[in-house]
Amino acid sequence: MRIVMIGAGYVGLVSGACFSEFGHEVVCVEKDAARLALLKAGRSPIYEPGLDDLMASNMKAGHLSFTGELAPALKGADAVFIAVGTPSRRGDGHADMSYVFAAAREIAAALAGPAVIVTKSTVPVGTGREIERIVRASRPDLEFDVASNPEFLREGSAIGDFMRPDRVVIGAESERAREVMRRLYRPLFLIETPILFTSFETAELIKYAANAFLAAKITFINEIADLCEKVGANVQDVARGMGLDGRIGRKFLHAGPGYGGSCFPKDTLALARTASEAGAPLRLVETVVEVNDRRKARMADKVVDALGGSAAGATVAVLGLTFKPNTDDMREAPSLAIVPALQKAGAAIRAFDPVGMAEAKKLLADVVWCADAYEAAAGADALAIVTEWNEFRALDLARLKASMRRAVFVDLRNIYTPADVVGAGFVYRSVGRPDPR
Numbered sequence: 001m002r003i004v005m006i007g008a009g010y011v012g013l014v015s016g017a018c019f020s021e022f023g024h025e026v027v028c029v030e031k032d033a034a035r036l037a038l039l040k041a042g043r044s045p046i047y048e049p050g051l052d053d054l055m056a057s058n059m060k061a062g063h064l065s066f067t068g069e070l071a072p073a074l075k076g077a078d079a080v081f082i083a084v085g086t087p088s089r090r091g092d093g094h095a096d097m098s099y100v101f102a103a104a105r106e107i108a109a110a111l112a113g114p115a116v117i118v119t120k121s122t123v124p125v126g127t128g129r130e131i132e133r134i135v136r137a138s139r140p141d142l143e144f145d146v147a148s149n150p151e152f153l154r155e156g157s158a159i160g161d162f163m164r165p166d167r168v169v170i171g172a173e174s175e176r177a178r179e180v181m182r183r184l185y186r187p188l189f190l191i192e193t194p195i196l197f198t199s200f201e202t203a204e205l206i207k208y209a210a211n212a213f214l215a216a217k218i219t220f221i222n223e224i225a226d227l228c229e230k231v232g233a234n235v236q237d238v239a240r241g242m243g244l245d246g247r248i249g250r251k252f253l254h255a256g257p258g259y260g261g262s263c264f265p266k267d268t269l270a271l272a273r274t275a276s277e278a279g280a281p282l283r284l285v286e287t288v289v290e291v292n293d294r295r296k297a298r299m300a301d302k303v304v305d306a307l308g309g310s311a312a313g314a315t316v317a318v319l320g321l322t323f324k325p326n327t328d329d330m331r332e333a334p335s336l337a338i339v340p341a342l343q344k345a346g347a348a349i350r351a352f353d354p355v356g357m358a359e360a361k362k363l364l365a366d367v368v369w370c371a372d373a374y375e376a377a378a379g380a381d382a383l384a385i386v387t388e389w390n391e392f393r394a395l396d397l398a399r400l401k402a403s404m405r406r407a408v409f410v411d412l413r414n415i416y417t418p419a420d421v422v423g424a425g426f427v428y429r430s431v432g433r434p435d436p437r
């Protein structure tokens with residue numbers, strides 16, 4: 001089948017490359033000139049494990065190509081996916097739909113034959129119907145269908161998530177749309193992936209409800225971690241004791257500095273706005289948003305406390321800047337709240353991230369950028385692990401201590417065993433675990 005993917009970012013590029021791996025002919029349309037130049041040269045503009053190889057083999061096989069022009073790409077297309085960004089709209093927290101609706105208008109102007117227009121972007125309830133209206137209004141004669149196909153991949157393991165998803169959700173209201181979507185996802189039918197066919201509204205809401213639930217689960221364990229600190233309990237054991245209950249499950253019960261990334265913050269906010277305007281406010285989700293926002297900034301206090309109550313004149317080595325490991329995505333990363341809060345408290349920052357520094361440099365000022373964890377720690381008073389990259393899991397503690405001015409170790413991801421760090425002579429603080437003496 002022939003697929004056009006509009007937007008070759010984290011979701012569009014991964015989805016496009018994976019569909020081409022399924023054997024479909026995929027053309028990705030990208031309007032950012034710098035991104036497009038990289039893509040045409042066979043290089044991924046984003047860091048995602050395995051993506052370069054997947055692109056290379058499918059470009060070579062002639063299944064995957066890139067262009068800046070939509071109209072020629074649309075010739076003979078069976079499906080046109082919209083995978084453009086839906087960031088938070090400034091001021092009110094609603095999803096900014098301008099890119100999606102612009103793409104819908106571009107499709108309406110250029111589509112020649114019958115095709116299914118599919119939203120892969122995360123879009124508020126009502127978008128599928130609005131896209132149908134936009135296209136119908138400008139092309140009353142055109143044969144087309146609309147479908148909603150939200151994406152659940154996680155950055156860092158996006159290819160595996162796309163190829164072996166827990167489920168595929170498809171909002172489609174015509175048999176023709178359902179049939180095209182079935183054919184596109186045929187390789188997943190063969191491995192018995194559950195495929196849910198629903199209405200547009202239901203598919204759109206499933207995506208937001210799933211993200212809000214996961215964000216709430218993280219926020220729940222983060223608040224339990226705060227309580228653990230007050231009462232001397234250990235949040236990792238609490239999470240394990242909870243998670244072994246099959247009704248709860250172990251995933252997303254890792255206490256840390258608060259969720260970030262390109263999805264949870266904007267999607268929880270947008271869902272809360274949609275719900276309150278629909279007259280069914282989601283108080284739980286509103287509280288999750290508020291608790292998480294406050295938490296990120298408060299993480300700097302943990303470092304200040306560990307330094308004895310003041311960061312004035314201190315140097316802090318920040319290890320990890322991206323919102324999670326195995327991605328270069330800095331959107332809403334906790335580091336973006338923690339670093340400025342530490343600077344405001346009077347600290348100088350030395351920082352290192354294995355792949356996120358190019359992005360981070362655009363977003364953080366007055367930071368000394370370092371080549372690795374040891375260079376960041378040299379001469380510092382405290383070291384803070386903000387993102388749990390694998391290479392930070394087994395640092396040479398003796399070497400760190402020898403190069404630091406003061407031996408303070410703040411582990412916001414609980415990746416070290418307290419006894420090991422204290423044994424190496426550090427003052428150690430983590431999240432929701434009793435401070436070792």
Ligand SMILES: NC(=O)c1ccc[n+]([C@@H]2O[C@H](COP(=O)([O-])OP(=O)(O)OC[C@H]3O[C@@H](n4cnc5c(N)ncnc54)[C@H](O)[C@@H]3O)[C@@H](O)[C@H]2O)c1
Nearest residue numbers: 007008009010011029030031032084085086121122151155
């Ligand atoms: N990133 C994730 O992990 C993830 C997971 C699931 C769902 N989503 C959703 O997928 C959508 C896309 O997210 P993303 O992270 O891939 O965004 P992104 O910003 O990385 O990519 C969007 C791309 O679309 C391009 N673009 C915008 N308008 C265009 C147009 N008219 N024609 C051609 N290209 C255009 C932009 O230049 C950009 O490269 C969002 O709605 C997001 O919520 C993201």
